[in-house]
Amino acid sequence: MSIIQVKNLKKTFGTNEVLQGIDLTIAKSEVVVIMGPSGSGKSTLLRCLNFLEEPTEGTIRIGEFQVDAGGNKNRKRKKEIRELRKITGFVFQSFNLFPHKTAIENVMEGPIIIHGTKVEEARILAKALLTKVGLGDRCDYYPAQLSGGQQQRVAIARSLALNPMVMLYDEPTSALDPELVKEVLQVIKDLAREGMTMIIVTHEMNFAKDVADRVIFMDKGVIVEQGTSEEIFLNPKEDRTRQFLSIVE
Amino acid sequence: MDVTIIIDSLPSLLKATLMTILLAAISIVIALIIGFFTAIVRILKVKILNGIATTYVSIIRGTPLLVQIFVIYYGLPQIGISLDPISSGVVALSLNAGAYLSESFRASILAVDNGQMEASLSMGMTYSQALRRIILPQSLRIAIPTLSNTFIVLIKDTSLVSVITVTELLQMSSLIIAKTFEPLTIYLLAAAIYWVLITFFTTILDKLEVRSSKYLVR
């Protein structure tokens, strides 16, 4: 069974229909890269998946939690949205680490608050995750004392601490200096190898070629075409895809 | 200037200073509570309460504290609410500082980057968990300079309740002057006590600010 299923997802800001009925099914361990020009709705799509943006229409299922659009703010629906978020890691372009907490405290926060893990257990888990992303020696640094690449790796560890079924990344390396991009992409590649299900919005073509099982090209709120990275990068069927690729490359 | 006058009046003045500190301390605690909830109500735009909160802040900020004190002490008895001078003073000072504090709380909560709330929610936190664990600790740091300012103004404003016969520092000074006819000495003495008091609290609050900002240091 698929892990993520999106049906007829629409999102309108005022009169601007940013997502015009997206259908998307993602299998376990699948790595999907989403590309597309600025303003095509990539971020909005990811944010809707996590209900950081309330969809206007459609249905989203992640794991066993299915939530319909509609904005009904009752308790039961809020709880379902929270459950859905708990199994979905979200990595932001701007990291959004908690600046008043050290790296290890950032990673411990989720297990303690969300899972009710004991502090000492959470610390052991966090230490292991920071070590995994190559920051075992930076546990007690505050975000302001870390480089962008290090901050983003802490952010990934923070998401992993909740043991998510799915990871969503919105341009995880776009805010980074070029020399720091690689260390973050490497962490994501390692996760792909371990079988993590991931949706990654990125402009990094070589990375997409390496890790993507599927590349989705979006424009103006619709999925224009999708396929393996070879199909999309070497043999695009649609004009819009071709145009976009010629600009990016 | 007579040194014996200073020595003779100092005990009474210091005792009255305790009243000043008491007024300020009780009022700041109540004001913090009022200010916090007013800010939350306004940020969450809670139905009905939001309107009340906004009106409250507007009225307090738009009228002199002295008038507020008069309304509470002399005015309210007319509709059956009689408070003794000290209670009237505390109510007036708390309501007054509460309105100003709510504004600084509100501004400091809104000043925290929206990404902080999003990151918290995306982990599955409830809104109030995010507020408590992530947003408020950061906004408190932002608020500390204005908080200390409000507190210092509050200490000074306690002198206004002397007009409703609360024997705090200023009122006591006037009482002593009525007996000694030494206004310059006694008022300067009172001023010195206010100055020491305020400098003391300023120093503490500055230390607090430095400590709470340690995570911003690279």
Ligand SMILES: Nc1ncnc2c1ncn2[C@@H]1O[C@H](COP(=O)(O)OP(=O)(O)OP(=O)(O)O)[C@@H](O)[C@H]1O
């Ligand atoms: N909160 C919002 N309010 C109004 N319009 C919005 C909002 N968020 C996004 N939009 C609009 O929705 C459209 C899609 O935005 P989105 O951020 O999803 O694009 P994107 O594909 O992620 O672009 P980029 O590559 O620049 O990040 C844009 O036209 C944008 O102006």
Ligand SMILES: [Mg+2]
């Ligand atoms: Mg975007």
